Amino acid sequence: MDRKSVMKRRLQSIVIIFVSMAIFIVIWWALSIYFDLNYFPPPDVVFEAFFDSFVTPDPNLGITMGQNIEASFARFLEGFALAFVIAIPLGLLMGFMPWVDTFAKPIVELIRPIPPIAWVPFFFVAFGSFWNPVLTVFIGVFFPLLTNVVLGVKSVDPSLLDAARTQGAGRLTLFTKVIMPFSVPYLMTGVTIGMGVGWMCIVAAEWIAAVGGGVGYYILVQQQVGNYPYMFAGMIVIAILGLLTVTLSGYAEKMIRKRMGML
Amino acid sequence: MILTIENLIKSFPKKEGVMVAIQDFNLEVKEGEFVCILGPSGCGKTTLLRIIAGLESITSGKLLLKDKPIIGPGSDRGMVFQEFALFPWRSVRKNVEFGLEIKKVPPTERAAISERFIELVGLKGFENYHPNQLSGGMKQRVGIARALANDPALLLMDEPFGALDAQTRNLMQKELLRIWLETQKTVIFITHSVDEACYLADRIVVMTSRPGTIKEIFNVTIPRPRDRASVEFAQLRKTILAELEREVVSAPIARDNSEANV
Numbered sequence: 001m002d003r004k005s006v007m008k009r010r011l012q013s014i015v016i017i018f019v020s021m022a023i024f025i026v027i028w029w030a031l032s033i034y035f036d037l038n039y040f041p042p043p044d045v046v047f048e049a050f051f052d053s054f055v056t057p058d059p060n061l062g063i064t065m066g067q068n069i070e071a072s073f074a075r076f077l078e079g080f081a082l083a084f085v086i087a088i089p090l091g092l093l094m095g096f097m098p099w100v101d102t103f104a105k106p107i108v109e110l111i112r113p114i115p116p117i118a119w120v121p122f123f124f125v126a127f128g129s130f131w132n133p134v135l136t137v138f139i140g141v142f143f144p145l146l147t148n149v150v151l152g153v154k155s156v157d158p159s160l161l162d163a164a165r166t167q168g169a170g171r172l173t174l175f176t177k178v179i180m181p182f183s184v185p186y187l188m189t190g191v192t193i194g195m196g197v198g199w200m201c202i203v204a205a206e207w208i209a210a211v212g213g214g215v216g217y218y219i220l221v222q223q224q225v226g227n228y229p230y231m232f233a234g235m236i237v238i239a240i241l242g243l244l245t246v247t248l249s250g251y252a253e254k255m256i257r258k259r260m261g262m263l
Numbered sequence: 264m265i266l267t268i269e270n271l272i273k274s275f276p277k278k279e280g281v282m283v284a285i286q287d288f289n290l291e292v293k294e295g296e297f298v299c300i301l302g303p304s305g306c307g308k309t310t311l312l313r314i315i316a317g318l319e320s321i322t323s324g325k326l327l328l329k330d331k332p333i334i335g336p337g338s339d340r341g342m343v344f345q346e347f348a349l350f351p352w353r354s355v356r357k358n359v360e361f362g363l364e365i366k367k368v369p370p371t372e373r374a375a376i377s378e379r380f381i382e383l384v385g386l387k388g389f390e391n392y393h394p395n396q397l398s399g400g401m402k403q404r405v406g407i408a409r410a411l412a413n414d415p416a417l418l419l420m421d422e423p424f425g426a427l428d429a430q431t432r433n434l435m436q437k438e439l440l441r442i443w444l445e446t447q448k449t450v451i452f453i454t455h456s457v458d459e460a461c462y463l464a465d466r467i468v469v470m471t472s473r474p475g476t477i478k479e480i481f482n483v484t485i486p487r488p489r490d491r492a493s494v495e496f497a498q499l500r501k502t503i504l505a506e507l508e509r510e511v512v513s514a515p516i517a518r519d520n521s522e523a524n525v
Contacts, residue, residue: 157348159344159346159348160348160350162313162316162318162342162344162348163342163344163348163349163350163409164361165317165318165336166316166317166318166336166337166338166340166341166342166410166419167338167341167361167362167365167409167413168336168337168338168362168365168366168413169365173365177361177364177365178350181350181352182352184352259352260351260352260393261351261352261393261394261395261396262351262352262395263395
């Protein structure tokens with residue numbers, strides 16, 4: 001395809017996206033006017049609340065939306081970091097050493113089906129309001145990371161291992177110079193999936209309790225005081241954060257694959 | 264002798280009994296020799312090469328490299344793979360330097376060695392390219408440079424040009440002979456192409472179908488560069504083809520005898 005038709009195709013997509021967004025807002029508007037419910041405000045009221053929430057500190061929480069995002073984002077990152085530190089080494093070992101896989105698999109498979117949200121009450125009782133959201137994110141992100149790292153290690157082309165061995169590589173070198181680099185793009189796929197799951201977890205965990213605010217907690221509080229436009233504003237914030245992080249991570253994944261020549 | 268193979272047997276366990284892949288294989292390879300091992304597919308020639316590389320064990324027999332038994336893979340035997348087996352995340356230079364990194368050769372020396380071999384295989388200017396930016400022929404040039412960078416006693420090549428188109432293949436054969444003359448390496452080259460073997464080898468070892476063993480060895484005395492259109496070349500090719508054809512025809516019978524169907 002030449003440059004001109006690429007540009008044309010891109011322009012077309014942008015137009016279609018605008019039309020789709022416009023239709024979405026019109027339907028929202030129509031429904032909200034038709035039902036005329038105070039807990040289902042029209043888009044203009046919500047957007048106004050959205051922008052105001054960043055400027056005016058919330059009377060119930062005493063902080064602005066920016067500070068709430070900061071609080072949630074910090075927990076998100078802490079949970080992610082924890083999952084990283086545990087899932088990557090475990091995944092590498094499970095992929096590389098069959099006995100570790102056999103040993104860890106039953107435990108992993110038993111815990112995996114439990115939705116991260118189901119852990120929230122336990123985490124709150126056991127670890128308190130600081131660790132609860134962090135651990136919930138950890139649980140949500142841990143499994144996609146682990147699965148993809150294990151998949152990465154198991155997908156290593158056997159001829160690459162043969163090639164490395166004929167070059168004098170021992171077991172440790174095979175691991176550090178072939179298996180680990182090979183798994184990086186797979187790990188990135190896990191990160192992108194984890195980004196999506198992480199935001200669901202943070203909102204659910206903050207509903208029980210959150211010291212120092214948080215977007216999930218904010219949504220709940222606005223509902224309780226009947227401040228519905230601001231409740232929707234919180235939902236929009238979560239949507240934007242999720243979209244942003246998943247898109248960024250997807251882009252990073254693509255870049256890494258390209259740089260590593262593993263498209 | 265640089266390589267001595269005596270009464271080598273390789274068998275794989277099967278559900279019932281064993282499958283003999285290689286039987287009573289005897290071969291001596293002289294330093295600097297270019298040996299082609301030719302045989303029908305499934306005759307165990309790749310297994311034989313993997314055994315010499317140390318990637319597979321032997322069931323019984325003797326396998327000596329410079330009078331020392333081969334017990335595992337090592338950088339004294341460089342291998343070139345049919346599917347290239349280059350590390351996709353490493354540049355051409357980094358691929359060539361892989362073995363040197365493992366041996367902890369200092370970076371400046373490493374760079375000098377890789378530069379020399381990259382130039383030898385004709386890839387000067389492509390040092391920083393990644394394998395997915397290269398054509399099949401260029402990829403295999405990297406494969407050859409990587410194998411040679413360790414200064415191996417043996418260069419093992421497993422149908423290295425099998426994945427290339429006919430023209431690239433002929434060019435690469437010419438290039439390989441040039442590289443072989445320059446480096447004076449001993450080469451063991453696996454192929455199922457009679458033409459390729461006739462063009463390259465000092466000696467052609469024709470193998471039987473499974474269980475694989477030596478059917479006949481041809482000494483090729485045609486001076487290089489060999490002309491494919493010459494009478495001697497055609498004669499040699501015809502003789503070997505006839506030999507091989509009989510082998511392929513008898514394959515089902517041999518297979519029944521050895522109960523091999525893997």
